[in-house]
Amino acid sequence: MTQDLTIIRYPDPRLRKVSVPVTQFTPELRDLALRMVELMKEARGVGLAAPQVGHNIRLFVINPTGEDDDIRIYVNPILSDPDGEEEGEEGCLSLPNITAKVWRSKLLRLTAQDLDGNPIEETADGYIARIWQHETDHLNGTLILDRMGPVARLACRRMLKELQQKWDDDHPDQKKKKR
Numbered sequence: 365m366t367q368d369l370t371i372i373r374y375p376d377p378r379l380r381k382v383s384v385p386v387t388q389f390t391p392e393l394r395d396l397a398l399r400m401v402e403l404m405k406e407a408r409g410v411g412l413a414a415p416q417v418g419h420n421i422r423l424f425v426i427n428p429t430g431e432d433d434d435i436r437i438y439v440n441p442i443l444s445d446p447d448g449e450e451e452g453e454e455g456c457l458s459l460p461n462i463t464a465k466v467w468r469s470k471l472l473r474l475t476a477q478d479l480d481g482n483p484i485e486e487t488a489d490g491y492i493a494r495i496w497q498h499e500t501d502h503l504n505g506t507l508i509l510d511r512m513g514p515v516a517r518l519a520c521r522r523m524l525k526e527l528q529q530k531w532d533d534d535h536p537d538q539k540k541k542k543r
């Protein structure tokens with residue numbers, strides 16, 4: 365079943381939901397996380413959140429360096445103790461061909477659980493802190509679109525329109541409902 369997973373794209377409504385905490389640390393959860401790691405690597409991404417594969421649960425995977433020994437899986441992550449701010453370029457596997465400069469906290473603490481439910485506590489700055497914030501946004505239904513300035517948003521208007529068009533074409537029923 366998890367083999368059928370794919371990365372969903374804007375404007376799929378599942379990307380806009382607030383995801384629910386994981387309460388059961390099952391073999392299915394592990395399968396899902398490992399499949400997400402595969403998809404992330406195939407897409408050459410540095411992070412992937414469960415809502416991006418259509419599962420609205422609080423889970424994300426990251427691979428900041430692209431190396432196999434640097435894959436990290438976080439269940440029920442909570443970010444705290446932000447310090448400093450910096451602007452940096454971000455892309456998103458659910459928004460192909462769009463990048464934007466986004467302000468993020470420089471330094472953060474993350475508490476979470478691993479796939480067995482054991483507690484994790486880490487601090488990071490820079491790139492990893494940025495990925496944590498991007499993926500946590502996904503768990504709350506937030507996309508980089510929401511963090512862009514008006515000029516950047518205007519610059520990607522055509523790409524968004526194309527994605528919307530493609531989604532409408534792939535979902536004729538939903539389109540009808542909306543009208």
Ligand code: ZN
Pocket residue numbers: 455456457458498502
């Ligand atoms: Zn993303």
